[in-house]
Amino acid sequence: MLDLSTFFLGRPLTSPLMNASGVWCNVNNQLNALAESKAGAMVTKSCTLLRRNGNPEPRYHTLAMGSINSMGLPNEGHQYYLDYAERHDYENKPLFFSIAGLTLDDNLTMVAQIQDAYTPAILELNLSCPNVPGKAQIAYDFEALDVILAEISAAYSRPFGIKLPPYFDIAHFDEVAEILNRYEKVSFITCINSIGNGLMIDINSETVLIKPKEGFGGIGGDYVLPTALANVNAFYQRCPKKSIIGCGGVSTGEHVFMHLLAGAGIVQVGTALYEEGPEIFVRLNIELAKIMKEKGYKTIREFQGKLKTI
Numbered sequence: 007m008l009d010l011s012t013f014f015l016g017r018p019l020t021s022p023l024m025n026a027s028g029v030w031c032n033v034n035n036q037l038n039a040l041a042e043s044k045a046g047a048m049v050t051k052s053c054t055l056l057r058r059n060g061n062p063e064p065r066y067h068t069l070a071m072g073s074i075n076s077m078g079l080p081n082e083g084h085q086y087y088l089d090y091a092e093r094h095d096y097e098n099k100p101l102f103f104s105i106a107g108l109t110l111d112d113n114l115t116m117v118a119q120i121q122d123a124y125t126p127a128i129l130e131l132n133l134s135c136p137n138v139p140g141k142a143q144i145a146y147d148f149e150a151l152d153v154i155l156a157e158i159s160a161a162y163s164r165p166f167g168i169k170l171p172p173y174f175d176i177a178h179f180d181e182v183a184e185i186l187n188r189y190e191k192v193s194f195i196t197c198i199n200s201i202g203n204g205l206m207i208d209i210n211s212e213t214v215l216i217k218p219k220e221g222f223g224g225i226g227g228d229y230v231l232p233t234a235l236a237n238v239n240a241f242y243q244r245c246p247k248k249s250i251i252g253c254g255g256v257s258t259g260e261h262v263f264m265h266l267l268a269g270a271g272i273v274q275v276g277t278a279l280y281e282e283g284p285e286i287f288v289r290l291n292i293e294l295a296k297i298m299k300e301k302g303y304k305t306i307r308e309f310q311g312k313l314k315t316i
């Protein structure tokens with residue numbers, strides 16, 4: 007099969023594919039399965055300082071073209087994932103470490119502990135969880151975004167990345183990119199998190215599908231691919247010194263190819279991984295390689311970010 011190897015933040019990857027934070031990465035047996043999978047990298051579930059049960063169930067539902075979720079950041083707590091990061095085999099694949107502190111102080115406490123742990127894991131700061139009742143998505147508050155990036159940049163000595171929600175207005179792409187470009191340590195941007203606060207209905211029972219927040223939850227899957235591609239390309243164009251991780255709507259090699267063409271260096275898989283399991287990476291690698299072969303591309307670099315306009 008074609009060589010799908012690539013580099014991200016200077017690290018070699020055997021494949022440009024990885025999981026989206028939150029999917030198949032909450033507990034050790036899932037993390038071990040990702041480590042053994044054909045993904046080129048992996049990321050832990052966004053953690054909070056202390057363990058959380060998350061929202062009441064049902065909190066995830068498969069939809070005709072994707073998923074709706076309001077998990078509410080269920081996770082084993084920060085130390086659990088630091089312990090995994092200590093055990094991880096970094097020669098096998100890079101590990102990203104996702105945090106989603108409920109307060110700035112919690113984020114700073116976790117960042118200080120990651121700093122002291124000297125772990126090779128790469129920090130992905132989740133500023134976009136839409137599902138904690140009463141908590142707005144930080145990255146939709148541009149002043150709060152600026153403050154948190156200033157605080158984290160001052161507290162953390164290494165490059166890190168941020169997980170953004172989708173934006174839908176060119177002026178917002180411009181404004182957020184202007185903020186991000188002021189923080190050199192923000193070395194990558196992961197676009198997108200789920201499209202927050204969607205609602206789906208069961209017409210037989212005339213009810214919503216998930217319990218939390220009266221049925222409102224983050225939307226993933228096919229529904230979000232055009233929005234994900236737009237956010238990947240918008241920030242790829244506006245932040246030339248940063249790398250982009252694409253996330254959203256990926257379930258085939260064609261979708262992976264689109265994200266790479268739009269400017270992503272790595273492509274994350276969420277809903278489709280939830281439904282298919284880590285074997286999906288075998289299928290997606292094969293499908294991507296087939297498309298590249300048909301187009302005469304030998305390496306990802308030959309087409310990455312080379313989306314043409316008309």
Ligand SMILES: O=C1NC(=O)NC(C(=O)O)N1
Nearest residue numbers: 077078079135137200224
């Ligand atoms: O950032 C998140 N995005 C989601 O769509 N769901 C999870 C969650 O609810 O924990 N977190």
